[in-house]
Amino acid sequence: MTAPSNGDNERAQLLRLAMQAIARTGETPTRAALAKEARMPRARIDAIFATDDELFDAILEQWYAPDIAIMEEVIESDLPIRRKFYEFFARRFRRARERFRKDPAAFAVYCEIGTDKFENVRGYIDLADHYLSELIAQAQEEGYFAGLGINRALSLINQMVACYILPQMLMILDEDKLAEDKLATIIDTLFDGLSGEARGAAPVAGLRIA
């Protein structure tokens, strides 16, 4: 490993400043605003971030990096499959909750920016879906989620754990209603209950005559 170059240090510092600016102003800074913020010549900012969009994507990358690390760590772990599923969601939930508790107003701003710039965020959501699909395939090899295609299982699981995935839920629900032990019960429920077989909840069409 080599020590980070000065350029790396400067980039990291600028991103930290940019994230503080977001929390304070409710908006993602342009490079012009960031130059002011950092009291740096604009040319030096431009040398690091070629466009405003590149700056925004760098902020996003910074925001999601720990989540990606969590997912990769869980996938590569040798935990049993149920434990993997739990950790896959619980660790990211805990991180979101920490951020939310630390600064609810800034958290709300990030959620809003994420909604507004959904096209930039989509790649990270797709990546999370990709990793979850890997876990689903692994579970299906062990006989779980029978009779469901991976995309179908993915959509159903994402919906059933939505309260622990979507950051907005920390604001919509009473935050203390969300808890790791409930998430664990939900994961166990999925493993013992989720399959493609219709078992009586859906209405049966065309069965007027018995």
Place this chain on the structure above:
Amino acid sequence: MTAPSNGDNERAQLLRLAMQAIARTGETPTRAALAKEARMPRARIDAIFATDDELFDAILEQWYAPDIAIMEEVIESDLPIRRKFYEFFARRFRRARERFRKDPAAFAVYCEIGTDKFENVRGYIDLADHYLSELIAQAQEEGYFAGLGINRALSLINQMVACYILPQMLMILDEDKLAEDKLATIIDTLFDGLSGEARGAAPVAGLRIA
């Protein structure tokens, strides 16, 4: 049955006007605004709605009346318990989706007002929880959701079907991701998988020595 009195007619018309005003302006009208809207003397409005708050609560009652009718109808039906659970959520989801599709902007306004005036809305949420608790008790008599207190089961079920309960979800998610057949699978999953028994998802504390 008796025909509605003129007073009832006028009240219903005023409420219709008030709801149109909400959709158009993004705000709940005061009685003064409603008088203007209806081209009616203020005194006549005041005779029907004694305070602005009373007007707002009447709008809310109007908004939720069909949901309450749905829940009561499902509870009193002689459907099997899984079918009851499904219809309890599916019928209200369908109604919300219809409203959303008809006028997404007005729907967003209603969601926002619901969040802002949460204290007024809470009674309706409590009522839905009350009805769902009745269904849970019925399911538990048939052996489902074993080992869970009713409040715990209530919280877990509300979380697992959150995508079909919370109106915001129609705006947060791609709307076409929400579908009745998925809801049916989620209900079947609950009935076959939800219990109070820990089955391996949760981390086990203090088990360092095997």
